[in-house]
Amino acid sequence: MIEFQHVHKTYEGGHVALQDLSLEVKAGSAFGIIGESGAGKSTVTRLISGLEVPSSGEVRVLGQNLAALAGRERRAVQSKIGMVFQHFNLLAQRTAAGNVALPLELAGVPKKKRDARVREVLDLVGLSAFAERYPAQLSGGQKQRVGIARALALEPRLLIADEATSALDPATSASILRLLRDVQTKTGLTLVIVTHQMEVVRAACTHVAVMERGVLVESGEANEVLRRPAHAATRALLNAHKPDVTLAPHETLARVTIEGGLGTEVLARLAASKVRVVSVEPIEGAADVWLALPEGVNERAVLGVEVAA
Numbered sequence: 001m002i003e004f005q006h007v008h009k010t011y012e013g014g015h016v017a018l019q020d021l022s023l024e025v026k027a028g029s030a031f032g033i034i035g036e037s038g039a040g041k042s043t044v045t046r047l048i049s050g051l052e053v054p055s056s057g058e059v060r061v062l063g064q065n066l067a068a069l070a071g072r073e074r075r076a077v078q079s080k081i082g083m084v085f086q087h088f089n090l091l092a093q094r095t096a097a098g099n100v101a102l103p104l105e106l107a108g109v110p111k112k113k114r115d116a117r118v119r120e121v122l123d124l125v126g127l128s129a130f131a132e133r134y135p136a137q138l139s140g141g142q143k144q145r146v147g148i149a150r151a152l153a154l155e156p157r158l159l160i161a162d163e164a165t166s167a168l169d170p171a172t173s174a175s176i177l178r179l180l181r182d183v184q185t186k187t188g189l190t191l192v193i194v195t196h197q198m199e200v201v202r203a204a205c206t207h208v209a210v211m212e213r214g215v216l217v218e219s220g221e222a223n224e225v226l227r228r229p230a231h232a233a234t235r236a237l238l239n240a241h242k243p244d245v246t247l248a249p250h251e252t253l254a255r256v257t258i259e260g261g262l263g264t265e266v267l268a269r270l271a272a273s274k275v276r277v278v279s280v281e282p283i284e285g286a287a288d289v290w291l292a293l294p295e296g297v298n299e300r301a302v303l304g305v306e307v308a309a
């Protein structure tokens with residue numbers, strides 16, 4: 001679906017945003033691109049959608065090099081790419097249905113067909129009853145559903161969600177990620193999910209690429225990368241989202257990945273050493289666990305099992 005080959009991107013003024021980036025996104029995957037602010041994630045999405053061209057190297061989307069295409073051929077590829085944005089980018093003076101209709105109008109789809117497609121995609125995102133509401137009359141989650149419906153209007157093969165849940169509370173964020181995966185199952189499209197939050201990767205991605213200062217530092221199946229993060233940047237992203245918990249004096253928080261999950265033996269060891277389990281996130285065959293450790297207690301020594309800090 002997407003192939004980057006040794007892509008460099010230097011912006012005017014000499015700022016190097018990407019260095020020698022090579023990656024492949026397979027059709028049907030949910031591919032996460034994660035990194036701190038300034039890592040180059042948005043540059044990657046702009047290269048995929050053809051809004052920017054590489055300074056060197058090649059970007060191929062749907063088998064085509066957008067930088068080498070013009071006019072109708074270029075628009076044909078771009079119409080297969082849907083975009084969902086952090087701040088929704090809805091037109092305030094148009095209703096939900098009017099916003100979803102816009103790309104269809106621009107593509108010259110006749111009114112009757114347009115109306116039918118608008119109904120279809122609003123139904124797909126669970127907003128049939130909200131078609132005539134204006135953005136100001138919708139919640140953040142509903143606005144994002146309109147954004148997703150609009151991105152789906154032209155039946156894209158690829159959907160790019162750029163920090164699509166960053167402006168939403170955790171519960172709404174989770175429902176939007178579920179919706180994206182549902183839509184993917186129903187339509188078979190490929191998802192690219194750009195985020196700075198590992199929870200998003202954990203919740204919605206099959207694959208992930210970790211970026212740091214314009215460089216791809218680690219990539220692979222999301223489960224594997226979450227379980228055995230090889231690079232310091234990945235571990236820092238994993239450790240960034242600390243659970244909201246009140247610690248007793250002399251307690252510290254630590255995150256570990258426990259192979260095999262929280263079995264009886266592990267729980268017994270934790271209880272015996274007065275280590276509190278603060279939160280547990282399952283990953284395939286393992287668990288990501290935040291622990292509150294009493295002073296002087298080392299989680300590895302306590303667990304006596306394979307853990308990845």
Ligand SMILES: Nc1ncnc2c1ncn2[C@@H]1O[C@H](COP(=O)(O)OP(=O)(O)OP(=O)(O)O)[C@@H](O)[C@H]1O
Nearest residue numbers: 011012015017035036037038039040041042043044
């Ligand atoms: N149009 C531009 N002109 C000059 N420099 C740019 C331009 N766009 C981005 N940059 C720079 O390139 C680097 C990568 O930016 P990019 O927006 O791709 O990062 P990001 O990972 O998406 O960050 P964020 O999460 O903050 O959006 C940054 O240092 C940024 O300042």
